[in-house]
Amino acid sequence: xxxxxxxxxxxxxxxxxxxxxxxxxxxxxxxxxxxxxxxxxxxxxxxxxxxxxxxxxxxxxxxxxxxxxxxx
Amino acid sequence: xxxxxxxxxxxxxxxxxxxxxxxxxxxxxxxxxxxxxxxxxxxxxxxxxxxxxxxxxxxxxxxxxxxxxxxxxxxxxxxxxxxxxxxxxxxxxxxxxxxxxxxxxxxxxxxxxxxxxxxxxxxxxxxxxxxxxxxxxxxxxxxxxxxxxxxxxxxxxxxxxxxxxxxxxxxxxxxxxxxxx
Numbered sequence: 421x422x423x424x425x426x427x428x429x430x431x432x433x434x435x436x437x438x439x440x441x442x443x444x445x446x447x448x449x450x451x452x453x454x455x456x457x458x459x460x461x462x463x464x465x466x467x468x469x470x471x472x473x474x475x476x477x478x479x480x481x482x483x484x485x486x487x488x489x490x491x492x
Numbered sequence: 493x494x495x496x497x498x499x500x501x502x503x504x505x506x507x508x509x510x511x512x513x514x515x516x517x518x519x520x521x522x523x524x525x526x527x528x529x530x531x532x533x534x535x536x537x538x539x540x541x542x543x544x545x546x547x548x549x550x551x552x553x554x555x556x557x558x559x560x561x562x563x564x565x566x567x568x569x570x571x572x573x574x575x576x577x578x579x580x581x582x583x584x585x586x587x588x589x590x591x592x593x594x595x596x597x598x599x600x601x602x603x604x605x606x607x608x609x610x611x612x613x614x615x616x617x618x619x620x621x622x623x624x625x626x627x628x629x630x631x632x633x634x635x636x637x638x639x640x641x642x643x644x645x646x647x648x649x650x651x652x653x654x655x656x657x658x659x660x661x662x663x664x665x666x667x668x669x670x671x672x673x
Contacts, residue, residue, distance in 0.1 A: 433632055440528045444521045444524040447517070448541060452516055453513075
């Protein structure tokens with residue numbers, strides 16, 4: 421780094437207030453454990469079937485798409 | 493790597509929660525310390541630390557226990573921190589995008605005028621996330637280039653190039669704002 425770069429670096433450090441405090445203040449494991457133990461969101465099979473049926477209908481009858489969009 | 497560590501990593505890849513807890517407790521400080529250097533916000537760094545380990549946990553089956561866990565964790569953490577910087581750049585107005593002023597991080601030099609500081613912060617906030625991360629790590633945190641390169645998954649010359657580009661853009665942006673460092 422040349423002199424000008426060093427001056428810019430110094431300005432940046434002064435604006436930033438130097439290096440961040442890198443110490444973790446608390447144990448994050450309890451939160452991690454909660455996340456692991458949270459039951460996964462499951463979509464019932466009939467919802468998938470309904471979505472698939474709707475998709476098939478839209479593919480077979482594309483002229484119904486504006487009507488479906490209006491209903492939404 | 494010692495046999496014990498490798499055995500623990502093997503257990504972790506098989507989904508052993510106790511092995512994961514041991515790894516978590518051993519590396520959470522290191523991962524947090526790395527993220528806070530890039531994000532410069534303790535709250536964000538905690539969230540991203542949890543997200544890093546969550547991704548690690550979900551990807552456990554793909555982890556090779558013969559490779560260093562810390563480097564893997566740091567790579568994931570870096571990617572998450574970069575994603576965060578990109579999102580923040582897109583979402584926040586520039587004057588709010590203050591990586592240097594972030595709460596509970598170091599306080600800015602009081603001798604520096606508020607106007608100059610605001611200009612520096614705005615100019616810094618305009619940098620693309622990858623350049624900002626490289627500049628923060630190299631220029632503010634004074635992290636060795638080799639360490640930055642490893643975490644970013646690029647070569648040392650790649651890091652130097654990013655820092656060089658960041659400096660050039662910063663200088664141009666500051667000059668437009670009437671600040672001549």
